[in-house]
Amino acid sequence: MKEESVKLINPFRFSLEPMERLLQINFEKDPDVFYIGFEPQYYDDSTYGTGHVILGWRTDGKIDVYYQPSLKIQNKTYDTFGKGLNEKIECAFEVASFDISQKGVQALYRFTDKYGRKIKLKIHEKNFKKRSPFNLLAPVGAASQTPSYLPLVYLFDFYFVRKNHTVVDVHIGDQSHKLDNLPVTMDGMRMYFSRYSTKPLIVKFNPSSDDHMAVMSLTDGQETVRTKDCTLDIDWQGSSPAIRTLRFSNHIYPIELSFVPPFPDILTMEHNKVREGIFQISCHPSLGLLIGRYRVIKRVNSTKIKCCPTEGWSPIPEKWSLRFLYRRAPVYREWPMSYEWKAFIDERSPMNFHIRSSWKRLKH
Known part of the structure; x- marks a missing residue:
């Protein structure tokens, strides 16, 4: 079958x-x-x-x-x-x-x-x-x-x-x-x-975009999906897939984007529901974590997503002088906190999706 x-x-x-x-x-x-x-x-x-x-x-x-x-x-x-x-x-x-x-x-x-x-x-x-x-x-x-x-x-x-x-x-x-x-x-x-x-x-x-969105196909229960430039680890919530981790391969060291709880499937998400969670971006272990929050709201034919690195960058200083530098110049840790990404995904016809997304700086 x-x-x-x-x-x-x-x-x-x-x-x-x-x-x-x-x-x-x-x-x-x-x-x-x-x-x-x-x-x-x-x-x-x-x-x-x-x-x-x-x-x-x-x-x-x-x-x-x-x-x-x-x-x-x-x-x-x-x-x-x-x-x-x-x-x-x-x-x-x-x-x-x-x-x-x-x-x-x-x-x-x-x-x-x-x-x-x-x-x-x-x-x-x-x-x-x-x-x-x-x-x-x-x-x-x-x-x-x-x-x-x-x-x-x-x-x-x-x-x-x-x-x-x-x-x-x-x-x-x-x-x-x-x-x-x-x-x-x-x-x-x-x-x-x-x-x-x-x-x-x-x-x-997430470069700003105003374009058609591709829809991926996977089999029920499939735990890993590989595309041209990334690998997704899938968490199944009943019959709905959710993105637990996305890994971007490159010539130096892979970058990993992960979600807690896993990022929901916007195709099967209930209307007028809000899903929230934490995301983190990591690279080499010596580079610490960039941490923030995500929020998803589903309407009838449109989904709104917001991501903001609210916790900034958490470095792992290997030297005493770096600890001093990061304390003296908090910009190293705090600069991502003022970034906010918003995306609107519209279903223009069955299985035909379009995304409009952009970044802005928030005032602190």
């Missing part, structure tokens, strides 16, 4: 930004007229292309994006960076070199900015003391005003630039700029606030 097919809708999505490495160079306390920092990034991807990008963090909170013509840069990538994209500038860098070794960062960039000024960014670490990197969830979404997704920027092999035995030369036009300092020592060393990662895992959680 043929097993009966059961339908399921999964409203949760992850997408990957395939960056190879990044370096954040901060001089906010010694600012330029237009910029307070630069962020070199390197890509090597079949879709995005191969080459260098430099984000220019502006004094007005927006960003300018300088990029090599070999790259395909999308405006929406930068919706959640600061106050958003100011301008994209295709740039033929005179020099573009960025590598990370056991001694630290070796980076040199020379280019002309959109104001016609010569820019030089040089950081050359020559420290023979062994690095002691760690993993971090970066608070890149803290300043975003109009986010289109929740930015999960997991920085593996993350470290700050050490001050001793480091050559630094940041010039904008004929003016040099001093790098900001990290307010605490780390591993017995003084550090610049400039920092880097050799393995950035940049994931967009």
Whole structure:
């Protein structure tokens, strides 16, 4: 006898930004007229292309994006960076070199900015003391005003630039700029606030959408469903499937989204009923948990979903200096709390569903 097919809708999505490495160079306390920092990034991807990008963090909170013509840069990538994209500038860098070794960062960039000024960014670490990197969830979404997704920027092999035995030369036009300092020592060393990662895992959680929704088919009692980019663990509530866990695979470390109680099946959910629970997003064990609450309301032909990371990020600091840093700068733990995702799933005809979803920042 043929097993009966059961339908399921999964409203949760992850997408990957395939960056190879990044370096954040901060001089906010010694600012330029237009910029307070630069962020070199390197890509090597079949879709995005191969080459260098430099984000220019502006004094007005927006960003300018300088990029090599070999790259395909999308405006929406930068919706959640600061106050958003100011301008994209295709740039033929005179020099573009960025590598990370056991001694630290070796980076040199020379280019002309959109104001016609010569820019030089040089950081050359020559420290023979062994690095002691760690993993971090970066608070890149803290300043975003109009986010289109929740930015999960997991920085593996993350470290700050050490001050001793480091050559630094940041010039904008004929003016040099001093790098900001990290307010605490780390591993017995003084550090610049400039920092880097050799393995950035940049994931967009639930990008805003206005599109048709696919309906999944599974057999009654099926405990695992595999799609193109994720695996779902199913919990059965009678004859109705509920999503207990969703795992997003990638080239560094899988990300897991889990629900307590399991996220309900909106197809068989009773009308005018409300379901609530807790969700958490986890990655590598050293990266702790991002925790929040979800709420689902079912109407006749429409379902409303709301998710908010109300508990923020709960880190697992491996160093005393990190505990101090997280206490002194609560933005690391608190930035996700102000994000809220809402989605409306409408059944326009039998088994034909459409989703409208968006993110916003809440005032605290």
